[in-house]
Every structure is written in C-alpha cells, then in structure tokens.
Amino acid sequence: MTARKWSIAGQLFALQALVVTLLVTAGAVGAALLARADAREAATDEVLAVAEAVARAPQVAAALRTPDPSAALQPYAESVRIGTETDFVVVMAPDRTRYTHPDPTRIGQPFIGEIGPALAGHPWTVVNTGTLGESVRAVVPVRGPDGTVTGLVSVGITTNSINRKLLSRAPVLLAVTGAVLALAGLGSWLLSRRLRRQTHGLGPAQMTRMYEYYDAVLHSVGEGLVVVDAGRRIALINDEGRRLLGLPPDAPLVDRPVTGLSLPPALVELVTAGRAAHDELILTADRSLVANQRPTALDGRAHGSVLTLRDHTELRALSSELDSVRGLTEALRSQAHEAANRLHTVLTLVELGRADEAVRLATEELALAQQLTDQVVGAIAEPALAALLLGKSAQAAERGVELTVDPDSRLDVGTLPPADLLTVLGNLVDNALEAVATAPPPRRVRVRVTEGAGEVVVEVTDSGPGLPPEQVADAFRRGWSTKRDGRGIGLALVGQVVTRHGGRYEVGAAPQGGTTFRIRLPVGAGSPT
Incomplete structure (x- = not known):
C-alpha cells in the first residue's frame, strides 16, 4: 500500500506515532540532562558539607600542629571518605602539600587545583581535573585558635562516579519511557481505530472526491x-x-x-x-x-x-381541475341519459297523438335547463367556474339535492387565478353535498360568489346538521373529517389558498339551519398571480 493510498486513520496513526516518539525521546533526554545537573548540584552540596565537617573537626586542627600530620590525618580522612562514599578527602598545608590522599604514594606531593579563595578564608567549590580525573570538589579552610588559615581540606567526587549513579537509574528511566510510549501508542491506535470506523477506511483523496460529489448532488x-x-x-x-x-x-x-x-x-x-x-x-x-x-x-x-x-402544488391544482372535469363529464352523461328518457317520452306522446302534451313537456325541460345555464353564465363570467357550478348542479340533482346560485352572484374574468377559485368553490360545494347527504329533506345547497371592496367572497350554505363552533379551527386542518373514511383534505386545501392570498374564512350557522362557509380573498396588487 503506497502512502498516497493510506486511509486518514492510517496516516493519523503514523503521524501520531512519530510525534509521540519524538516527544517522549526529547522528554527522556531532557529528564536525563536534568538528572545529571541535579546529580552534580547534589554532589557539590555533599562535598562542601563533608569538607566543612572535616575542617571543623578538632582532631584535624590539632593534627596540623604536630610534626607529622599525616600519621593522624590519613586514617581519619580514609574513614571519612569511605563513610561518605566520596572519591577523595585531602588535607593539605597552605602551600598545597598533601597530608592525606586515597593513593598513599601521592602524600607529600602538591595539590592540583585552584585554592586561592579558600586561602582567603572562603569555602570554594569547583569542577576541576586532578590526579583522579575530572571531579566536583570543595576546598574549605582550616582555622587555628587565632583564626588564621593553618590548612585546607578538599573533598571531591569524580564525574565518573556521578555518571555511574545516573546509569544505575537508567533502567527506571527507560522503563518509564517505554511505558509512556506504550500508552501513547495504544491511545493513538485506539483513536486511529475509531477514526477508521467513522471514516469507513477512506483516504483523503476519496474523502475529497466524496465531498465534491455529495456537494454537487445536494445542490442540484x-x-x-x-x-x-x-x-x-x-x-x-x-x-x-x-x-x-x-x-x-x-x-x-x-x-x-x-x-x-x-x-x-x-x-x-x-x-x-x-x-x-x-x-x-x-x-x-x-x-x-x-x-x-x-x-x-x-x-x-x-x-x-x-x-x-x-x-405537488401544480399537480394538485391540475388534479382538482381534472376532478371537476370528471364530475362535469359524469353529470353530462347522466343528463344525456335523462334527456334520452325524456326524448323517448316525447316521441311516445307524439305517436299516441298527444302532441300538445309532448310540446309542453319538452318546453318545460328546456326552459329549466336554459334557466339554470343562463343564471350561472350570466352571473359568473369566469368560464371554468361556471362550468364547475353547472357540473356540481347536475351532481346535486343526482343526489336529490337542490343546488342554487344566488341571483346576486357576480365575478369577472381574471379577478383571481382560476385554479384557486376552483379549489375553493369545488371543495366547499363537495363538503356541502356530503353534509346534506344524510340530512332529512329538503336538502339544499346555496352558492354565492361576489366581488367588491377589493375582495372576492365565496359563500356556500348547506342545510346539513351544522358544524359545532369548537370544531371550526380543526376543520381547516389536514386529516380532520366528519366521515370515518374521509381523508380530511378538502378544507385543508381551501385553507392553503386562503393563507396564500392573505385572506380569511368565516364559519357560522345558517338562518334556516346548517352551516355557512364564507371565504374572503383579497384581489389587486396584494394577490399572487
């Protein structure tokens, strides 16, 4: 698997492993350097404390006043050196002559290193190289009874000894470093595993391509x-x-x-x-x-x-118009059937020699049909709405319902979109026909459509059982219906048209019983076209 095909999780794990390794390594090196500095500082404090203790010891000052100081000081210095685990305890004369040394052959030889501050009466610590190699040493003056410097005490620990102590602690440091690396690696692996699961193992190129496709599809x-x-x-x-x-x-x-x-x-x-x-x-x-x-x-x-x-707004409007056309077609089919029956009756009357009765029957039927057509077409100039009313009249007649159009009805062409008018009037009339279907005779539905004062008013009154006031608000909500098998969509569509045009609806009881639905739709600049 090439690097460019690595998943995001794999790349993140590799990067985390590298960064964690570098950080832990740098931390371990820093800890080692700090430990080394601390060890040197501790060694400096230790040799200074030992040197001052030796310089203040009464037997040391007394021995320096004897003809052979080494005889008393060498055993004492060695016991102190062994007891304090230092590398050398050297007692010397102010002229650098050694009275003690871990190597007895060097007794009597001059001390190597800076002693000026100690001769001046000040304790002195320094890192210097002597006969035992580089060491951290302290030089402290020994004062006589009169306060003069009668000798010097130098105590030191070699750098090799300090390094050996540090190396003895190395396993602990390595173990801690290894544990930190293991925990960090485990954490990185768990995070990588989680990220792999969330990204489904995809690489950066795949994620980029997926986002580009997703964004393009989402917006198009x-x-x-x-x-x-x-x-x-x-x-x-x-x-x-x-x-x-x-x-x-x-x-x-x-x-x-x-x-x-x-x-x-x-x-x-x-x-x-x-x-x-x-x-x-x-x-x-x-x-x-x-x-x-x-x-x-x-x-x-x-x-x-x-x-x-x-x-489906436009499709719903077309569906509503199609339902109206279907209703009109069914009405025309029924009227054709009734017309055929009446025609046969007229022909039979003519054959029976009762021509006057035949003419009177034909004239009455034609007058009724023409009267309804003239009334609707004369009041409603909008052809789609006029056709709807004629079709609904025929449907009402089939159901035994008397549907009338108020003589005051008036509506010009283009006042409001025909689809919205068909939705409002068609659903109100359908609901009215359903409402009076189970009511006792006479069953009546009256329609009134007027235009004036900047609004179109569609009013449908039925002689049905009526609508309780507490159910008015729910009636225009989708899903509400008085019928068990009803879908409750008609009045909801009416409410949608009312909301779209910024109109309002009024529902109240009719004077002779039943319910009156009154829809007010503003016309003019504020109405959508």
Whole structure:
C-alpha cells in the first residue's frame, strides 16, 4: 500500500506515532540532562558539607600542629571518605602539600587545583581535573585558635562516579519511557481505530472526491432533502428543501431541533415520530408537498431518518381541475341519459297523438335547463367556474339535492387565478353535498360568489346538521373529517389558498339551519398571480 493510498486513520496513526516518539525521546533526554545537573548540584552540596565537617573537626586542627600530620590525618580522612562514599578527602598545608590522599604514594606531593579563595578564608567549590580525573570538589579552610588559615581540606567526587549513579537509574528511566510510549501508542491506535470506523477506511483523496460529489448532488437534486439525526435535530438540508419549506436560504439550521422551526405541524409530527412514510401529503402555507421518509440505522441502532419532499402544488391544482372535469363529464352523461328518457317520452306522446302534451313537456325541460345555464353564465363570467357550478348542479340533482346560485352572484374574468377559485368553490360545494347527504329533506345547497371592496367572497350554505363552533379551527386542518373514511383534505386545501392570498374564512350557522362557509380573498396588487 503506497502512502498516497493510506486511509486518514492510517496516516493519523503514523503521524501520531512519530510525534509521540519524538516527544517522549526529547522528554527522556531532557529528564536525563536534568538528572545529571541535579546529580552534580547534589554532589557539590555533599562535598562542601563533608569538607566543612572535616575542617571543623578538632582532631584535624590539632593534627596540623604536630610534626607529622599525616600519621593522624590519613586514617581519619580514609574513614571519612569511605563513610561518605566520596572519591577523595585531602588535607593539605597552605602551600598545597598533601597530608592525606586515597593513593598513599601521592602524600607529600602538591595539590592540583585552584585554592586561592579558600586561602582567603572562603569555602570554594569547583569542577576541576586532578590526579583522579575530572571531579566536583570543595576546598574549605582550616582555622587555628587565632583564626588564621593553618590548612585546607578538599573533598571531591569524580564525574565518573556521578555518571555511574545516573546509569544505575537508567533502567527506571527507560522503563518509564517505554511505558509512556506504550500508552501513547495504544491511545493513538485506539483513536486511529475509531477514526477508521467513522471514516469507513477512506483516504483523503476519496474523502475529497466524496465531498465534491455529495456537494454537487445536494445542490442540484430537484427534490427537497432533509436528514434528521436520532435527537430529531436537522443534520442536513439542501437548497430545495429550504425553498419548499419556506426557510431562509442562509439561516443556520444544522443541529437545530425540528420543533424549533416554523414547519407545518404534520411535517413536525412525521419527523418526530420517525416512522416510514410513502407519498404522504403535507400542506404548507402555500404548497402541497409529497413526503417520503425512511428511518436509518447504523449497527442496529436508530440513526435518524431521511426525508424527501416533492412539490405537488401544480399537480394538485391540475388534479382538482381534472376532478371537476370528471364530475362535469359524469353529470353530462347522466343528463344525456335523462334527456334520452325524456326524448323517448316525447316521441311516445307524439305517436299516441298527444302532441300538445309532448310540446309542453319538452318546453318545460328546456326552459329549466336554459334557466339554470343562463343564471350561472350570466352571473359568473369566469368560464371554468361556471362550468364547475353547472357540473356540481347536475351532481346535486343526482343526489336529490337542490343546488342554487344566488341571483346576486357576480365575478369577472381574471379577478383571481382560476385554479384557486376552483379549489375553493369545488371543495366547499363537495363538503356541502356530503353534509346534506344524510340530512332529512329538503336538502339544499346555496352558492354565492361576489366581488367588491377589493375582495372576492365565496359563500356556500348547506342545510346539513351544522358544524359545532369548537370544531371550526380543526376543520381547516389536514386529516380532520366528519366521515370515518374521509381523508380530511378538502378544507385543508381551501385553507392553503386562503393563507396564500392573505385572506380569511368565516364559519357560522345558517338562518334556516346548517352551516355557512364564507371565504374572503383579497384581489389587486396584494394577490399572487
């Protein structure tokens, strides 16, 4: 495996191992140097203390006044040297003549080294080279009864002795260094293993390429993408997701809980539950979104969920128009069937020689149909809305419901988008027809559409059982329905149009019983086109 193919974890482990080794080695060398300096300082203090003790000993001052000082001082100096584990204890005359020495053959010879400060009465420590090699030594004056310097005492420890003591401690230092290296290496290996698991063994080039692809896909995908972690916080959201949910494009959303954002309640419930969802309809203030959610797991543990959103606003509007066209087609088919029956009746009457009755029957049917058509077309100039009302009239007739259009109804072409008008009026009429379906006769639905004072008012009144006031707010929420098998989408779509246009809705009891739904939609510069 070449270096350029190493995973990030492998490269990090190698770098950590190198850095830790260098740091531990530098620390060990520094510790050794400090120990050496401490050892020299300790040796200096030791030889100075021993030299001062010897110089103050009464027998030393007394021996220096005898004709042969070596006879008394040599055994004493050797006992002190052995007892203090120093390398030499030398007592000398002020003229450097040695009275004692570890090597008896050097007694009587001059002392090698600086003694000037000691002759002046000051203790003196120095690192110097003598007959035993380089040593740390102290030179202390011996004073007579009159205070004069009658001799000198030099005590020393060779550098080799100091180094031997340090080397005796080397195994401990090496053991500590090895333990630190082992612990550091273990820590680096554990960190590398964790990083390898988190990065799936990918190398820097692979990670870079993956990020570039991920970033390109994230910003170019046509669907909204929202990734939620196990704590129900936003882990990732793409540009389309922000747009569909109406979130600011530059707002920081990562790590924010979904409950803290202005999201539709249905979407919050879906994400919070973390359940799987397939093509579930979510209504925002101005959009119809289709949501798909799939929970994710890693190593058997819940890891959050992935939510995709598709904009079906236009498709929902087209679907609503298609439903209206289908309803109109069914109504025309029913009317054709009824017309065929009446035509056969008229023909039969003619064959029976009852022509006057045949003419009267045909004229009455034609007058009723023409009256309804003239009323709707004359009041509603918007052709799609007029066609919708004609179709709904035929549907109402099939269900035994009397649907009437208020004579005061007026609406010009282009006042509001036809798709929004179809959504509002179509769903209100459908709900009214459902409401009166189980009510006792007479079953009536009245429609009134007017324009004035800068707004369009769509009013639908039914003779059904009525809607309790406490259920009005819930009626415009997706999923609410008075029917067990109902999906509760119609009034939610109406509420979406009201919100998009900045309008309002009013729900109240009708004078003769039932419910009146009144939708007010502003027109003019403030209305979306």
